[in-house]
Amino acid sequence: xxxxxxxxxxxxxxxxxxxxxxxxxxxxxxxxxxxxxxxxxxxxxxxxxxxxxxxxxxxxxxxxxxxxxxxxxxxxxxxxxxxxxxxxxxxxxxxxxxxxxxxxxxxxxxxxxxxxxxxxxxxxxxxxxxxxxxxxxxxxxxxxxxxxxxxxxxxxxxxxxxxxxxxxxxxxxxxxxxxxxxxxxxxxxxxxxxxxxxxxxxxxxxxxxxxxxxxxxxxxxxxxxxxxxxxxxxxxxxxxxxxxxxxxxxxxxxxxxxxxxxxxxxxxxxxxxxxxxxxxxxxxxxxxxxxxxxxxxxxxxxxxxxxxxxxxxxxxxxxxxxxxxxxxxxxxxxxxxxxxxxxxxxxxxxxxxxxxxxxxxxxxxxxxxxxxxxxxxxxxxxxxxxxxxxxxxxxxxxxxxxxxxxxxxxxxx
Numbered sequence: 001x002x003x004x005x006x007x008x009x010x011x012x013x014x015x016x017x018x019x020x021x022x023x024x025x026x027x028x029x030x031x032x033x034x035x036x037x038x039x040x041x042x043x044x045x046x047x048x049x050x051x052x053x054x055x056x057x058x059x060x061x062x063x064x065x066x067x068x069x070x071x072x073x074x075x076x077x078x079x080x081x082x083x084x085x086x087x088x089x090x091x092x093x094x095x096x097x098x099x100x101x102x103x104x105x106x107x108x109x110x111x112x113x114x115x116x117x118x119x120x121x122x123x124x125x126x127x128x129x130x131x132x133x134x135x136x137x138x139x140x141x142x143x144x145x146x147x148x149x150x151x152x153x154x155x156x157x158x159x160x161x162x163x164x165x166x167x168x169x170x171x172x173x174x175x176x177x178x179x180x181x182x183x184x185x186x187x188x189x190x191x192x193x194x195x196x197x198x199x200x201x202x203x204x205x206x207x208x209x210x211x212x213x214x215x216x217x218x219x220x221x222x223x224x225x226x227x228x229x230x231x232x233x234x235x236x237x238x239x240x241x242x243x244x245x246x247x248x249x250x251x252x253x254x255x256x257x258x259x260x261x262x263x264x265x266x267x268x269x270x271x272x273x274x275x276x277x278x279x280x281x282x283x284x285x286x287x288x289x290x291x292x293x294x295x296x297x298x299x300x301x302x303x304x305x306x307x308x309x310x311x312x313x314x315x316x317x318x319x320x321x322x323x324x325x326x327x328x329x330x331x332x333x334x335x336x337x338x339x340x341x342x343x344x345x346x347x348x349x350x351x352x353x354x355x356x357x358x359x360x361x362x363x364x365x366x367x368x369x370x371x372x373x374x375x376x377x378x379x380x381x382x383x384x385x386x387x388x389x390x391x392x393x394x395x396x397x398x399x400x401x402x403x404x405x406x407x408x409x410x411x412x413x
Contacts, residue, residue, distance in 0.1 A: 087112060136381060
């Protein structure tokens with residue numbers, strides 16, 4: 001399989017994130033050198049324009065024309081590569097045919113979805129198929145959920161080295177971040193809210209912290225969700241809800257399940273945003289809570305959702321300037337505690353805006369790691385998380401070539 005094909009194909013390369021990803025791969029790996037890769041999408045004209053925009057370094061970059069709904073073209077694409085990296089979202093609308101064909105053909109796949117309901121559906125439909133074919137499917141390889149998933153993995157590795165036991169409780173807090181939500185991310189979020197507003201069963205599923213864990217996972221620990229402004233004694237500051245927590249927490253719990261409950265059967269994990277101390281922090285927390293609640297309410301009602309899509313939120317394909325992306329960053333803080341009360345603090349940072357610059361580098365390195373570093377005898381077919389499929393090999397790539405850091409801090413708030 002794929003004996004004469006590419007290591008990686010970027011599918012959806014003319015999307016906003018796809019363009020940034022293609023530029024990153026070009027300047028990191030070149031063309032036709034150690035890594036063989038190509039760009040793919042539905043419009044040959046747009047792909048040729050992208051190749052031209054990338055400059056003289058990209059003159060020999062291969063172009064593959066394939067529409068997300070053209071199964072014959074998708075099959076040909078999958079037959080010619082080790083890994084497909086997909087940026088074509090919302091995945092609930094456009095993503096299933098490619099996942100199914102990858103699962104059937106044994107082709108590895110990764111994406112940057114944050115759509116937990118779609119992820120659950122794909123696992124239910126195609127897990128057995130992927131296991132039988134040997135396809136490794138690794139979702140959520142962008143800002144949601146690599147910093148959270150790999151951050152918890154890093155903290156657990158450090159706890160085992162120091163204490164010889166796992167952290168049974170971990171909290172992630174967004175200390176600081178600068179960047180904009182992508183049009184694609186907003187479109188995916190609005191689609192989730194739209195589906196949930198008319199589907200009570202989906203709303204119950206979205207409330208289940210173990211919704212993407214394997215059947216019979218056995219987890220019963222009650223998980224805390226930050227739904228309003230709260231004071232956090234571990235960080236000695238007020239917190240507010242974090243919009244990505246709904247997907248990140250599910251991915252982390254799936255990692256625990258897939259790793260044989262390496263974090264413990266009663267592992268607890270939550271996420272929130274740090275908003276400051278004292279009365280000002282409290283007021284900021286309640287303000288953020290109100291804003292998020294209002295946005296979600298508006299997105300759940302058809303007329304106001306239409307207004308948001310038309311006049312307020314960025315559209316798919318739109319995004320910030322290069323200057324704005326390069327000025328972006330994120331700084332996440334972790335607190336973990338063992339069952340005996342031993343504690344660790346950690347930090348995960350990125351040097352670009354979360355939704356575009358940092359996400360494209362994470363996604364690119366995840367795809368290359370899957371193609372080049374992960375032995376099929378060690379990681380077989382199926383739906384994996386970044387931490388369980390790529391673990392320390394991805395961590396090394398992220399720190400060496402993606403502007404990310406993972407480090408322990410002194411035990412202080």
